[in-house]
Amino acid sequence: xxxxxxxxxxxxxxxxxxxRQPMSRHMETYVEMHSFGFPDRPTPEDLPVSxxxxxxxxxxxxxxxxxxxxxxxxxxxxWDVHIEGDQVVASTPLDPEAGWDVLRHQGIVDQILGLAERxxxxxxxxxxxxxxxxxxxxxxxxxxxxxxxTTSSISR
Numbered sequence: 525x526x527x528x529x530x531x532x533x534x535x536x537x538x539x540x541x542x543x544r545q546p547m548s549r550h551m552e553t554y555v556e557m558h559s560f561g562f563p564d565r566p567t568p569e570d571l572p573v574s575x576x577x578x579x580x581x582x583x584x585x586x587x588x589x590x591x592x593x594x595x596x597x598x599x600x601x602x603w604d605v606h607i608e609g610d611q612v613v614a615s616t617p618l619d620p621e622a623g624w625d626v627l628r629h630q631g632i633v634d635q636i637l638g639l640a641e642r643x644x645x646x647x648x649x650x651x652x653x654x655x656x657x658x659x660x661x662x663x664x665x666x667x668x669x670x671x672x673x674t675t676s677s678i679s680r
Contacts, residue, residue: 525623527598528641529612531591532584542579543568555579587639594635601626611641620645 533541542551547568558575559566566572571579591612598614599605605614616623624647627633633647640646 525616525618525620525645527614527636527644529591529595529614529639530610530641531588531612532610534610535580538580538584539576542576542583543571551579551583554582590635591639594632594639597630597632601630620647 532538542555545568547555555566555568555571555575558578559571562572566575595605595612595614601616603614603616605612607613616626618626623645624633627636637646
């Protein structure tokens with residue numbers, strides 16, 4: 525199985541992507557906050573370069589902040605993670621179905637689906653629905669539910 529990520533796109537793509545419609549509410553707010561110093565409130569079409577660069581830097585930072593721990597988890601699972609040109613490639617000898625099962629079990633499917641390039645071995649539609657639970661060695665199954673408390677089981 526092979527996953528491909530592009531943590532940083534070409535500069536022109538990054539600068540255009542921050543104003544691509546529909547803009548997320550998060551990015552609209554960010555752009556508005558950084559546009560206060562201008563006499564005419566800029567629109568996404570005429571954003572000053574300084575605001576575009578600040579917004580692109582924010583997007584790159586957010587993407588890297590999500591991708592970095594995901595890649596660390598893949599490395600810890602024994603995946604080969606390396607750089608090929610401007611892409612980061614993570615691979616494992618597992619077939620895609622088994623690989624996605626592992627990722628779902630580790631609880632990182634949603635992060636990966638949000639970041640992986642289309643050239644990745646994406647899951648079959650039935651595998652993309654739902655997520656796995658993260659493995660927590662300290663978690664124990666709760667005891668059986670004793671049902672509704674009775675007055676005799678309530679201590680004062």
